[in-house]
Amino acid sequence: MGNHIHLLIQENDEPIGDSMKRIASSYVYYYNHKYDRIGHLFQERFKSQPVESWDYFLTLLRYIHQNPMKPHLVADLKDYPWSSWREYLGISQPPFTSIQTVLRRIDISELTALIEKPMDEEEEDGLLDAYVQPKAMSYNNEQVWDMIEYYCGANTPSQFQALSRPQQKHVLYCVHEEGVGPRTLSRLTGVPYSIVQRATSAANERLLQSSVIVSEPTPEDDLFLTCCDEGTFDKYPEY
Numbered sequence: 001m002g003n004h005i006h007l008l009i010q011e012n013d014e015p016i017g018d019s020m021k022r023i024a025s026s027y028v029y030y031y032n033h034k035y036d037r038i039g040h041l042f043q044e045r046f047k048s049q050p051v052e053s054w055d056y057f058l059t060l061l062r063y064i065h066q067n068p069m070k071p072h073l074v075a076d077l078k079d080y081p082w083s084s085w086r087e088y089l090g091i092s093q094p095p096f097t098s099i100q101t102v103l104r105r106i107d108i109s110e111l112t113a114l115i116e117k118p119m120d121e122e123e124e125d126g127l128l129d130a131y132v133q134p135k136a137m138s139y140n141n142e143q144v145w146d147m148i149e150y151y152c153g154a155n156t157p158s159q160f161q162a163l164s165r166p167q168q169k170h171v172l173y174c175v176h177e178e179g180v181g182p183r184t185l186s187r188l189t190g191v192p193y194s195i196v197q198r199a200t201s202a203a204n205e206r207l208l209q210s211s212v213i214v215s216e217p218t219p220e221d222d223l224f225l226t227c228c229d230e231g232t233f234d235k236y237p238e239y
Contacts, residue, residue, distance in 0.1 A: 005082075017150065065077060066118070068083060088108065088112075139184075145188065147174075157188070157189055160191075172185055172189070
């Protein structure tokens with residue numbers, strides 16, 4: 001878990017995207033100032049999955065709290081300092097974790113037994129499948145443009161079309177991962193549907209692994225973007 005974190009967040013009046021942007025921007029500024037560095041810190045925008053039932057909530061709670069055990073970071077969950085499980089056990093005080101939201105619905109002894117019970121392979125596969133598979137979501141045009149702007153700063157078709165082709169395709173892929181369909185992306189951006197369809201294909205995920213920075217963040221706004229190296233697309237002209 002040296003390169004990611006898991007957060008289970010309740011969305012209220014502020015959209016989850018705005019909340020994550022504030023958290024990430026603050027952390028980037030803090031980290032860069034502390035270690036006297038500049039530039040991006042996170043590779044790309046966060047990924048999220050809606051929690052639509054209590055059973056699914058508990059499954060996620062188990063997965064998140066058991067996560068440090070997978071790479072053998074600790075022998076006992078209560079010894080992992082960056083987990084809210086210590087707050088549930090009363091070992092540390094919750095600075096911002098709302099543990100009572102959970103404890104009002106389930107007793108701590110029952111929750112402890114649940115957390116300490118290892119998840120079976122089927123349970124984990126179900127979580128991962130829901131996380132990695134793009135899910136069709138209902139977004140209005142403004143919300144889709146908010147996502148596009150997050151990745152590249154463009155908020156009109158002309159601005160988006162002014163981007164390089166690799167930038168366009170990376171953004172299309174990432175926004176599609178949020179649950180926006182290819183036809184919607186084509187209609188809003190003006191990019192031909194055939195190009196959008198190729199860019200959003202899961203088979204192209206491997207192309208995103210070789211990345212260069214094409215947009216640097218500022219302390220106030222960490223809207224950074226990773227994109228395939230230009231040479232990669234010379235090898236895959238149909239991408």
